[in-house]
């Protein structure tokens with residue numbers, strides 16, 4: 001199928017109610033992840049509505065996984081035994097203006113939290129490309145947005161409550177629990193069932209975003225730092241088909257109501273004259289407002305609007321984090337593969353993220369650039385291509401996104417995370433018999449630990 005036909009089908013699937021319900025029907029017959037590429041290993045799913053119910057469930061089960069909003073593309077959340085969903089646990093527990101924190105139940109999504117926070121005069125520091133993901137699931141995999149000075153979403157966590165394998169409630173805070181806290185935040189679903197998350201907040205702020213088209217690759221090579229530091233959050237989109245990047249999204253904070261107009265030219269790219277989708281051929285109606293129109297932080301930081309819930313995502317995703325200092329070399333390395341990559345690609349997004357100190361974070365002690373691929377849903381082709389990309393990026397020691405598709409070996413993962421042995425030890429304390437283990441964790445992190 002060529003890209004044009006594929007895009008037509010994608011946009012039809014998203015806009016036609018008949019097709020949407022057909023897709024929903026065909027996918028509801030089995031429990032699947034959001035993108036539909038993964039059929040989970042069991043349909044046994046129990047829902048909990050209180051801490052007590054979570055504790056009772058944990059004590060009864062031998063092995064299970066918690067399901068968040070099912071947005072991971074790989075089998076990190078998969079189970080062949082049992083699932084627990086905390087979807088009904090989506091309440092705000094406390095907003096503390098003095099401590100500048102909000103505490104929420106872990107089934108809450110960013111889409112639910114953000115309008116509440118904004119209404120109370122508060123904001124989060126950053127958001128992912130879409131708001132429909134659960135806070136606990138996103139923080140467990142080091143989900144990120146963009147921005148030179150912005151840590152990933154997990155860096156906003158200042159306290160966690162979870163139920164360990166024996167059913168006991170554990171609370172860890174950034175202030176009091178140092179290393180154990182830093183080990184637990186990006187927990188990959190291995191330590192226990194997260195029941196509460198406390199996040200840092202800041203006074204609400206307004207933003208506006210501008211999109212530019214056709215940024216020459218040579219400008220990116222020569223001015224990468226200037227381009228990335230030109231806005232609070234910068235995203236570059238490319239299909240690698242030409243010597244230009246298709247789109248640059250600049251998201252700017254409007255401190256004290258200032259509305260500086262954006263210049264018509266940005267490093268050779270031209271300011272768009274209408275709202276655009278990251279894939280320019282698709283309708284922008286589901287995208288956050290552009291063209292410099294002011295709006296609250298939570299309606300500008302994501303690329304996709306809160307009110308829009310995609311019915312099905314006919315796509316696959318992969319993403320690699322490389323040290324920020326190798327950004328240009330890494331981008332050029334992928335550009336060299338454009339003839340192999342482009343036929344299978346919908347779009348690439350390039351973002352930067354600040355370093356952090358969370359043990360299993362993809363940005364652990366490393367300011368990073370991420371090269372993300374949204375693929376057509378053709379796993380046999382993508383599966384062949386990933387090792388080619390990973391080989392090309394190997395000199396930069398890429399860390400794959402924990403929730404996306406990769407073929408990097410467990411040895412490479414182990415060599416990329418110096419705190420991984422300490423994470424294994426921490427996990428064994430919370431879960432001595434592997435109640436929260438699955439094939440993904442066994443393959444990439446724990447190996448023989450639980451045999």
Ligand SMILES: Cc1cc2nc3c(=O)[nH]c(=O)nc-3n(C[C@H](O)[C@H](O)[C@H](O)COP(=O)(O)OP(=O)(O)OC[C@H]3O[C@@H](n4cnc5c(N)ncnc54)[C@H](O)[C@@H]3O)c2cc1C
Nearest residue numbers: 068069070071072128129134136137138143144189194403
């Ligand atoms: C369309 C789309 C856009 C995306 N955009 C971005 C992006 O901009 N940036 C980015 O970094 N990622 C992005 N992602 C990836 C996504 O953010 C991550 O996969 C994230 O983990 C999804 O959260 P979830 O709740 O859906 O996770 P799930 O897939 O449901 O679960 C993920 C992991 O968290 C664990 N978990 C979930 N809830 C709990 C809990 N309460 N207690 C213990 N463990 C728990 C699960 O067991 C599993 O291990 C995107 C994904 C999609 C589909």
